Amino acid sequence: MLNQVHRVILVIIVLFIFVSIIREIVVPEDFGVAGHFRYSNIKEWEQLEPKLVGEYKETCATCHTKQFKEWNEGIHAGISCETCHALVGNVERYPGRLHLSNPSKYKMSKDSRELCLRCHEKLESRPKFIKQVISEQHAPKGKCTTCHNPHNPIKPLLINKYKTNISLITNKCNPCHVGTIYRLQALAKEKDSESILDFLYSVRHPGYSVVSTIEKEEMKKIIEELSERKVEEKRIEKKTGTTKIIENRCNVCHSDTISKLRNSLKIRGFDGTLDFILSDKHPGSFMIKDISRETLKDILNEVK
Amino acid sequence: MKVSRRRFIKMLSVVSVAFFIKSKIDKVFAKEEKKKKRYIMVVDINKCIGCGSCVIACKLENEVPLDAEVYRTWVERYIVTKDHKVYVDSIKGGIDAYKKNPIGKEIKKEDVIKTFFVPKLCNQCENPSCVQVCPVGATYKTEDGVVLVDRKWCIGCGYCIQACPYGARFFHPVVKTADKCTFCYHRIKKGLKPACVTVCPTRARIFGDKMNPNDEVYKILKNEKVNVLKPETGNEPQVFYIGMSKEVR
Numbered sequence: 001m002l003n004q005v006h007r008v009i010l011v012i013i014v015l016f017i018f019v020s021i022i023r024e025i026v027v028p029e030d031f032g033v034a035g036h037f038r039y040s041n042i043k044e045w046e047q048l049e050p051k052l053v054g055e056y057k058e059t060c061a062t063c064h065t066k067q068f069k070e071w072n073e074g075i076h077a078g079i080s081c082e083t084c085h086a087l088v089g090n091v092e093r094y095p096g097r098l099h100l101s102n103p104s105k106y107k108m109s110k111d112s113r114e115l116c117l118r119c120h121e122k123l124e125s126r127p128k129f130i131k132q133v134i135s136e137q138h139a140p141k142g143k144c145t146t147c148h149n150p151h152n153p154i155k156p157l158l159i160n161k162y163k164t165n166i167s168l169i170t171n172k173c174n175p176c177h178v179g180t181i182y183r184l185q186a187l188a189k190e191k192d193s194e195s196i197l198d199f200l201y202s203v204r205h206p207g208y209s210v211v212s213t214i215e216k217e218e219m220k221k222i223i224e225e226l227s228e229r230k231v232e233e234k235r236i237e238k239k240t241g242t243t244k245i246i247e248n249r250c251n252v253c254h255s256d257t258i259s260k261l262r263n264s265l266k267i268r269g270f271d272g273t274l275d276f277i278l279s280d281k282h283p284g285s286f287m288i289k290d291i292s293r294e295t296l297k298d299i300l301n302e303v304k
Numbered sequence: 305m306k307v308s309r310r311r312f313i314k315m316l317s318v319v320s321v322a323f324f325i326k327s328k329i330d331k332v333f334a335k336e337e338k339k340k341k342r343y344i345m346v347v348d349i350n351k352c353i354g355c356g357s358c359v360i361a362c363k364l365e366n367e368v369p370l371d372a373e374v375y376r377t378w379v380e381r382y383i384v385t386k387d388h389k390v391y392v393d394s395i396k397g398g399i400d401a402y403k404k405n406p407i408g409k410e411i412k413k414e415d416v417i418k419t420f421f422v423p424k425l426c427n428q429c430e431n432p433s434c435v436q437v438c439p440v441g442a443t444y445k446t447e448d449g450v451v452l453v454d455r456k457w458c459i460g461c462g463y464c465i466q467a468c469p470y471g472a473r474f475f476h477p478v479v480k481t482a483d484k485c486t487f488c489y490h491r492i493k494k495g496l497k498p499a500c501v502t503v504c505p506t507r508a509r510i511f512g513d514k515m516n517p518n519d520e521v522y523k524i525l526k527n528e529k530v531n532v533l534k535p536e537t538g539n540e541p542q543v544f545y546i547g548m549s550k551e552v553r
Contacts, residue, residue, distance in 0.1 A: 037444035041454040048490035054502045079505040087360040118355040118401035125419040
């Protein structure tokens with residue numbers, strides 16, 4: 001009987017030694033140092049080479065000085081170079097580090113309509129803070145870069161066609177007005193340049209403080225050049241006085257003025273609305289003080 | 305051996321001073337250990353425009369095949385209608401950007417209450433369920449909170465892919481192991497931002513160390529109203545969303 005017990009114990013001991021030897025061979029040394037895993041794997045992941053550059057001032061800007069300066073001043077500043085030049089486009093996709101190692105062999109992609117539309121195609125789900133176009137209607141066969149400078153898109157490239165410094169207008173007026181050049185052009189056809197200047201530099205123009213940073217003489221030259229140019233017919237829509245006033249004054253602050261007015265008419269009633277927009281409770285009341293009550297009544301009637 | 309009283313007191317004081325100094329040193333080292341890092345990401349849903357730059361950048365950086373239908377990070381589109389139905393789609397993970405609009409075709413424009421994009425990725429959970437189920441110890445959480453996969457050790461059984469409540473893991477078609485977002489571990493350890501954060505044009509993704517009071521994400525977690533995906537799983541995900549609607553799952 002004792003013999004049998006000894007035999008079992010012997011088998012167990014032999015098995016134990018056998019298993020622990022195998023375990024010693026198979027399980028790596030660093031397994032279980034900091035948990036149930038191979039510790040050296042952390043180093044393996046760490047040592048992989050990054051492919052996207054990520055820092056542009058020290059790398060891209062050393063060669064592409066002009067583009068970097070434009071980009072840095074414009075609204076696209078802060079969007080990494082590689083978002084546009086490494087991910088999509090007409091050349092094979094190369095992450096930045098390859099281009100840095102051999103710029104002539106690995107060319108970055110550029111100038112692609114598909115690329116701009118990734119962000120600027122009109123979509124319901126896309127937040128409204130980003131400028132969007134319906135690509136089928138917005139120069140369907142054109143190249144984006146014909147008119148826009150992607151590094152600094154506020155400055156349209158078309159300005160080169162003008163003799164005068166028209167970028168003054170596009171830079172300073174476009175934040176408030178849509179299509180400033182065409183609107184000025186249309187205005188210049190109807191009125192002489194002196195009366196337009198008078199209006200622009202008067203307090204009645206809400207952007208008075210902005211315009212006054214432009215020299216009057218310069219402005220006059222711009223307006224005169226605009227009036228000589230051919231007007232693009234489709235740009236001028238016939239507008240009633242109402243929409244003009246709303247567009248020029250109310251839309252500066254409100255995004256959807258007409259539906260807001262209609263709402264107010266429902267809630268406050270006709271006279272209530274009129275009283276409100278002229279009262280001090282309406283922060284923009286100063287902008288419509290020069291319009292007579294009668295005209296405002298007409299406007300409200302039309303909106304209704 | 306006889307010890308005089310004077311000698312005994314001397315010895316006692318020396319020993320006690322030695323113990324005191326040792327405890328002080330221990331404390332200093334303990335404090336240094338406590339300065340651990342915990343990498344997290346904050347995603348601002350209000351800022352995501354669905355351009356899919358992050359998806360491509362991630363695939364290029366981490367060598368995931370561009371054509372394969374597997375993603376370390378992807379962008380979903382949510383459409384909520386008036387009858388409280390939620391439509392979710394993710395056309396190729398958003399890699400080609402969202403172009404076609406289902407609104408106005410399958411879904412009436414008047415019925416839509418809201419619609420938005422949600423970028424998703426591995427949540428680098430505090431209690432990762434993928435790590436618990438791994439039978440061979442091939443997936444683990446590092447000291448700085450990133451969940452990694454050991455490609456040499458993984459046997460490709462796929463338990464972790466099943467266990468992840470966020471569907472963030474997939475079977476890598478080239479390496480033939482489980483794979484997932486690593487927060488670009490090789491980049492963040494060199495002081496760079498993850499690839500998706502680098503290329504995001506609207507800064508919808510913000511990456512940082514939540515233990516560091518000077519870090520941007522620390523301030524965001526302190527001041528903003530943030531939420532996480534599926535908090536009921538108990539995984540304690542570490543990707544935080546600003547402006548998340550309850551429809552997002």
